[in-house]
Amino acid sequence: MTATTHWTLARRAERMNPSVIREILKVTEKPGIISFAGGLPSPQTFPVSAFAEACAEVLENDGRAALQYAASEGHAQLREWVARQLPWKVDPAQVLITTGSQQGLDLVAKVLIDTGSRVLVETPTYLGALQAFTPMEPRFVGVASDAEGIDVDDLRRQAPGARFLYALPNFQNPTGRTMSEARRAALVQAAAEAGLPIVEDNPYGDLWFDAPPPAPLTARNPDGGLYLGSFSKILAPGLRLGFLVAPAALYPKLLQAKQAADLHSPSFNQRLVSAVLKDGFLERHVPTIRALYASQCRAMLAALEREMAGLGVQWNAPDGGMFLWARLPEGMDATALLPHAVERGVAFVPGAPFFTDAPDTRSLRLSFVTATVEQIDRGIAALAQTVREHLPTPVPA
Amino acid sequence: MTATTHWTLARRAERMNPSVIREILKVTEKPGIISFAGGLPSPQTFPVSAFAEACAEVLENDGRAALQYAASEGHAQLREWVARQLPWKVDPAQVLITTGSQQGLDLVAKVLIDTGSRVLVETPTYLGALQAFTPMEPRFVGVASDAEGIDVDDLRRQAPGARFLYALPNFQNPTGRTMSEARRAALVQAAAEAGLPIVEDNPYGDLWFDAPPPAPLTARNPDGGLYLGSFSKILAPGLRLGFLVAPAALYPKLLQAKQAADLHSPSFNQRLVSAVLKDGFLERHVPTIRALYASQCRAMLAALEREMAGLGVQWNAPDGGMFLWARLPEGMDATALLPHAVERGVAFVPGAPFFTDAPDTRSLRLSFVTATVEQIDRGIAALAQTVREHLPTPVPA
Numbered sequence: 172m173t174a175t176t177h178w179t180l181a182r183r184a185e186r187m188n189p190s191v192i193r194e195i196l197k198v199t200e201k202p203g204i205i206s207f208a209g210g211l212p213s214p215q216t217f218p219v220s221a222f223a224e225a226c227a228e229v230l231e232n233d234g235r236a237a238l239q240y241a242a243s244e245g246h247a248q249l250r251e252w253v254a255r256q257l258p259w260k261v262d263p264a265q266v267l268i269t270t271g272s273q274q275g276l277d278l279v280a281k282v283l284i285d286t287g288s289r290v291l292v293e294t295p296t297y298l299g300a301l302q303a304f305t306p307m308e309p310r311f312v313g314v315a316s317d318a319e320g321i322d323v324d325d326l327r328r329q330a331p332g333a334r335f336l337y338a339l340p341n342f343q344n345p346t347g348r349t350m351s352e353a354r355r356a357a358l359v360q361a362a363a364e365a366g367l368p369i370v371e372d373n374p375y376g377d378l379w380f381d382a383p384p385p386a387p388l389t390a391r392n393p394d395g396g397l398y399l400g401s402f403s404k405i406l407a408p409g410l411r412l413g414f415l416v417a418p419a420a421l422y423p424k425l426l427q428a429k430q431a432a433d434l435h436s437p438s439f440n441q442r443l444v445s446a447v448l449k450d451g452f453l454e455r456h457v458p459t460i461r462a463l464y465a466s467q468c469r470a471m472l473a474a475l476e477r478e479m480a481g482l483g484v485q486w487n488a489p490d491g492g493m494f495l496w497a498r499l500p501e502g503m504d505a506t507a508l509l510p511h512a513v514e515r516g517v518a519f520v521p522g523a524p525f526f527t528d529a530p531d532t533r534s535l536r537l538s539f540v541t542a543t544v545e546q547i548d549r550g551i552a553a554l555a556q557t558v559r560e561h562l563p564t565p566v567p568a
Numbered sequence: 569m570t571a572t573t574h575w576t577l578a579r580r581a582e583r584m585n586p587s588v589i590r591e592i593l594k595v596t597e598k599p600g601i602i603s604f605a606g607g608l609p610s611p612q613t614f615p616v617s618a619f620a621e622a623c624a625e626v627l628e629n630d631g632r633a634a635l636q637y638a639a640s641e642g643h644a645q646l647r648e649w650v651a652r653q654l655p656w657k658v659d660p661a662q663v664l665i666t667t668g669s670q671q672g673l674d675l676v677a678k679v680l681i682d683t684g685s686r687v688l689v690e691t692p693t694y695l696g697a698l699q700a701f702t703p704m705e706p707r708f709v710g711v712a713s714d715a716e717g718i719d720v721d722d723l724r725r726q727a728p729g730a731r732f733l734y735a736l737p738n739f740q741n742p743t744g745r746t747m748s749e750a751r752r753a754a755l756v757q758a759a760a761e762a763g764l765p766i767v768e769d770n771p772y773g774d775l776w777f778d779a780p781p782p783a784p785l786t787a788r789n790p791d792g793g794l795y796l797g798s799f800s801k802i803l804a805p806g807l808r809l810g811f812l813v814a815p816a817a818l819y820p821k822l823l824q825a826k827q828a829a830d831l832h833s834p835s836f837n838q839r840l841v842s843a844v845l846k847d848g849f850l851e852r853h854v855p856t857i858r859a860l861y862a863s864q865c866r867a868m869l870a871a872l873e874r875e876m877a878g879l880g881v882q883w884n885a886p887d888g889g890m891f892l893w894a895r896l897p898e899g900m901d902a903t904a905l906l907p908h909a910v911e912r913g914v915a916f917v918p919g920a921p922f923f924t925d926a927p928d929t930r931s932l933r934l935s936f937v938t939a940t941v942e943q944i945d946r947g948i949a950a951l952a953q954t955v956r957e958h959l960p961t962p963v964p965a
Contacts, residue, residue: 175763176792178765178815180680181678181680181685184680184821187679189824214636217631217636219631222627223627226623230619230620234619234620235611235612236806238611238614239611239804240608240805270833271830273831282584283575283577284578285579285580302824303828363573366572366574368573368575403637407836410635410836420575423586424581424584427586427587430586431584431670432670432671432674432829433667433670434668439837440834
């Protein structure tokens, strides 16, 4: 062929960007590096033998149905399970099974965001949500947030005309923080008064250490919330299964968007998960994940206390989840520090990409679930050494 | 809560509609009905025991990796397999694994369609593609088509300013028709001269009866084509796995859209399919599907000859795939006939929804793969009886 084909990109495609984190992770893919960067659940927690049994059972009993096309809404048994285990009255007809909760975010974007729509997010917020929403060309508005979560006064100011608030109240990604009971009550009240819908994302809620987090926002005003959940952190992410719970008025459009997106989530995987969930499997399994992550979090906190002493680094102590949030001393920049840390054999994610405006360039996210306790000790020591070497005012070693 | 939450839908959501076919299928979900309506592969063809072996093998050897998050591009081994088996030079780096080929259509829409973009489609065309493209608000333009496929002169007229042509050259859904070699050559030449990209969808190409179809359009001008394939018809749809092959310049944006849509397709399923494909499995398996569908197609053609004699009904004889296309006599309407057919115990899909403009209301789609030969005989007899009863000018029985 002599002529050149003209591929014209859609305007929204210009807004799409490679995931900053995935680009960072490429830098950190060095043999032997200790990574606090990724958001990968510990593979130790994957119930491999339960899945092996479920595969055999599903293929033996329902093989042909499990391998056939299926309803876009999801497998009936799984939808019922989701409805049953949520702590407010949910009709299985409100449950839509999604291809990971990332797809839930994509469907929300398609159904609720027009070009220029104001979408309120926490400061900072989950990068994957920004990525899922961006193609629909919203205008992101960061709502002021502190260690207890969203600042309700700022929310009231920003609410008029916004399409929705996106919030991750439990063990948030990236900060690990949890919204307090008082803050939840005030937030839901303020949102309801302003007529502002809440899109609540809860992938980590089951991963608490000492006590469960307060009730979800959606439980307090079900018609005002769209709730997203995931099987990735309590079973395994490689099956790509999540769910959303939508008010009845919104469900049909989300379902149509789902049909258009991938017809349905894998029916085989849905039946597998249904089979694994039987007989209260999670009641035995999830406590083992909680105990592991709690011990790894404690190890990281102890290592930080020990290694960062006198360096002026700050960090929080999460009540669950996979991440903690740290802050370098004034005058330091986490993005600039990263290559030096990688040189010393340790990786983290700089906090800046999680902000929609005015990034806190001193912040960084540390995952405590992928590395072993021994690696955590060595990795935090290496990180402290890197900080020490790059302090604006050198501190004696 | 006293206040009411205001859920404002995006403008594109108003354009989304429930799948007409899924609505029709609901009407036909009557016990005992013989359905020529659905597009379901025959579950007889699903290699259940091969999947059972693959599950055991993958979980035994790579269980934790298979259940973990994975690369958005897809499993390396599967991408290599796809590249290797395509009949033109494809770099595995051009292959993106998708959650069914339906997701490929969704990604194409996001990356290539702006509001009002002209998108050229065959007359008639695959409804699932219209559904996937519609949320991005294109303007569909039906290109005149005949039994050999797209009318190249009409394509030349319509090409200027169009974003792309969507084409399904092999055993098309809904018509079952296959684009001839001469037509393919002329079409690709005309598209290249006009600089018009082609999005080529080929889910059925392996399901030929007597001889393989001519080479894909993309094989003739790889930089001018984006090719979509699927594992749904040659292995099983319940795993939701397909792929796309994109020119290098376009790949990064499709990958970013994929990341935002569901991070990656299920890594477990990708490894399963990789394991099943080993050792030339498809070379033994696909011929059994071809033989089954060919026999069912022959049975339907014979039944049509026998039962429709003298009624003025026309139909084609596909060279592969899952569907044939029929046309009622003048003065009849397939949508109006459907409830009467369902009353007689047989269902089909009216052709009208597959047209973007000026629908042929006499047309209908018959799937020959879901029903058994005995059901095909009874179903076509019932359909003929229904036609006979509703002929505008009655014909003696």
